[in-house]
Amino acid sequence: xxxRNKGLRSLERFMLRGEREKASIATxxxxxxxxxxxxxPSMLGAFKGADMNERELWLFTQKVQNLGLQIIFYKRTVNxxxxxxxxxxxxxxxxxxxxxAFLSLWAKGDSAEIDxxxxxxxxxxxxxxxxxxxxxxxxxERHMQxxxxxxxxxxxxxxxxxxxxxxxxxxYRALVRHxxxxxxxxxxxxxxxxxx
Numbered sequence: 001x002x003x004r005n006k007g008l009r010s011l012e013r014f015m016l017r018g019e020r021e022k023a024s025i026a027t028x029x030x031x032x033x034x035x036x037x038x039x040x041p042s043m044l045g046a047f048k049g050a051d052m053n054e055r056e057l058w059l060f061t062q063k064v065q066n067l068g069l070q071i072i073f074y075k076r077t078v079n080x081x082x083x084x085x086x087x088x089x090x091x092x093x094x095x096x097x098x099x100x101a102f103l104s105l106w107a108k109g110d111s112a113e114i115d116x117x118x119x120x121x122x123x124x125x126x127x128x129x130x131x132x133x134x135x136x137x138x139x140x141e142r143h144m145q146x147x148x149x150x151x152x153x154x155x156x157x158x159x160x161x162x163x164x165x166x167x168x169x170x171x172y173r174a175l176v177r178h179x180x181x182x183x184x185x186x187x188x189x190x191x192x193x194x195x196x
Contacts, residue, residue: 004036004067008178011063016181020051023189026182027151033178034171035088036067040123042089042098049081057084064088070095076106097121125163131156149193151186169195 011032015025034040052060057073064071070092074085085102089095098121105114119129146160155163172195176183187194 005178007063007067008033008036011067012179012182014059014063016185020047022185026179026185029179029182030151030171030175030186032064032067032069032088033174034123035069035090037170037174038090039167039170042087042094042121042123044085044087044098044102044122046076046083046085048083052084060086072096072099074099074103094121123167125155125159125167127159128156128163131158149191151192164193168193 012029015029016022028043028045031040031043031045035043047057061071069088069090072087072092072095074087076083076085085099087095087099087102089098098118101114101118101121105118108114116129146155146157150160150164150168172186175186176195186192
């Protein structure tokens, strides 16, 4: 059995070292916490260009696996920049399903079916998945503001507060307990919603 606190602190130290953009890394770390505590079945993140060499990717893999999670890497080039995408799941199957769903999205473009599957694999609230699956017109400015203030999920227009309490609050509470540096970084982003 892994020591959740020790494993997350070790991963936090590893991910936040160096000169990479801290808020983005802290957000990815919080998403990993969401997978660890069972709120998210899987998550994806990316390292840009030479952010991580082969040895660092190996160490990252070990730290993720020490948390009882599985990881799959996929290299993708966008606008001549190569990203090492990583898909983390509570099982290898979930990580692979998320990778495959994103490969379908990149190959075929948006579709209600693909978008719903990605939402499910990322642990989006069911009410949000249904809202976006049946959305046919543009989002209101008010709803766009709500999307920008929430960090992990694009919530539905009618259930934002309930979805935030059920899905984001547990991630933030676990982050406070296990990842103090990431907590400070994300709490400092006053434009984003945080624990009350």
